[in-house]
Amino acid sequence: MSIQPILVQTADGKQPLADGIIYGHEHLWLDLSTPRDPEGKLDQYDLIVDEIRELKTLGVAAIIEQTCLGMGRDIQKLRAMQLATGVQIIPSTGYYYHTFHPRTIQHASVEQIMQTIAHELTDGADDLSVYPMVLGEIGGSGPPLHHDEINVFRAVSRLANDYPVVVTTHAHLGGGGRDELELLLEHGMSPERILIGHQDLYADLAEVLDLARRGSYIGFDTIGKIKYAPDERRVSSIQTFIEEGLAHRLILSCDISRNAYLRQRGGQGYAYLLQTFVPMLEQAGIAPSIIQQLLIENPRRFLSASAN
Numbered sequence: 209m210s211i212q213p214i215l216v217q218t219a220d221g222k223q224p225l226a227d228g229i230i231y232g233h234e235h236l237w238l239d240l241s242t243p244r245d246p247e248g249k250l251d252q253y254d255l256i257v258d259e260i261r262e263l264k265t266l267g268v269a270a271i272i273e274q275t276c277l278g279m280g281r282d283i284q285k286l287r288a289m290q291l292a293t294g295v296q297i298i299p300s301t302g303y304y305y306h307t308f309h310p311r312t313i314q315h316a317s318v319e320q321i322m323q324t325i326a327h328e329l330t331d332g333a334d335d336l337s338v339y340p341m342v343l344g345e346i347g348g349s350g351p352p353l354h355h356d357e358i359n360v361f362r363a364v365s366r367l368a369n370d371y372p373v374v375v376t377t378h379a380h381l382g383g384g385g386r387d388e389l390e391l392l393l394e395h396g397m398s399p400e401r402i403l404i405g406h407q408d409l410y411a412d413l414a415e416v417l418d419l420a421r422r423g424s425y426i427g428f429d430t431i432g433k434i435k436y437a438p439d440e441r442r443v444s445s446i447q448t449f450i451e452e453g454l455a456h457r458l459i460l461s462c463d464i465s466r467n468a469y470l471r472q473r474g475g476q477g478y479a480y481l482l483q484t485f486v487p488m489l490e491q492a493g494i495a496p497s498i499i500q501q502l503l504i505e506n507p508r509r510f511l512s513a514s515a516n
């Protein structure tokens with residue numbers, strides 16, 4: 209009956225993972241703004257804290273926060289949000305896709321990339337005593353992947369042999385997931401430590417099911433981004449996962465990544481997953497026990513694989 213305690217690295221240090229729902233791929237603070245996209249940021253602290261507080265009342269225990277190096281990560285901010293809301297925030301390190309690679313890793317060798325990430329894992333991220341357990345969202349813009357991205361994936365694959373981490377990816381509009389998984393598996397990492405992201409955006413469901421059959425977790429993590437894919441398709445894909453006996457591989461989230469997605473700014477908001485999408489799953493006849501598996505058990509099992 210009682211669940212094994214799992215220790216997680218939060219923005220406020222190492223803690224036992226609280227019981228409850230876990231969002232698998234979110235951002236709570238980021239800056240991906242560019243001259244072409246000046247609004248590509250998430251920095252409305254009070255609005256974000258209000259939404260996380262609401263999530264807490266809806267049963268959310270933890271959020272895997274996937275903002276990494278080059279994305280405007282700010283672990284001090286994440287810590288303040290965790291202390292203000294009581295929701296555990298699990299920060300990340302690594303590199304996003306090549307458009308957002310810091311200059312320091314452009315054309316860097318695999319070994320140099322390993323060093324910069326290892327520094328965070330060993331000495332703490334943002335010079336705080338926070339040692340990320342998530343390497344993510346490791347970005348790919350493929351297929352084909354950019355050569356610098358391939359080097360980052362290789363570096364992550366090797367680091368996973370030496371550190372208690374899980375790995376999460378950004379597959380651009382769902383594409384390139386198979387290449388990402390192949391690279392990550394090159395040095396013998398168990399696929400249960402890998403979450404291939406944004407697969408709800410990928411049109412070829414057979415290929416996504418294949419990634420799950422190979423043992424990796426699959427992110428249906430852009431729920432509510434209906435401009436990219438209708439939620440009805442997400443529901444029917446989840447039904448196929450269940451029919452194929454692969455529901456234990458799915459992890460859900462919304463990937464809120466700019467202020468415009470906040471509810472006060474007219475967006476869907478973080479609670480969309482629980483308040484709008486879960487009722488769609490229920491209406492489609494998906495059993496409460498399966499919904500619980502998707503929201504609670506799968507991300508918990510994924511995080512517990514960090515030590516493998």
Ligand SMILES: [Zn+2]
Pocket residue numbers: 233234235274345378463465
């Ligand atoms: Zn993301």
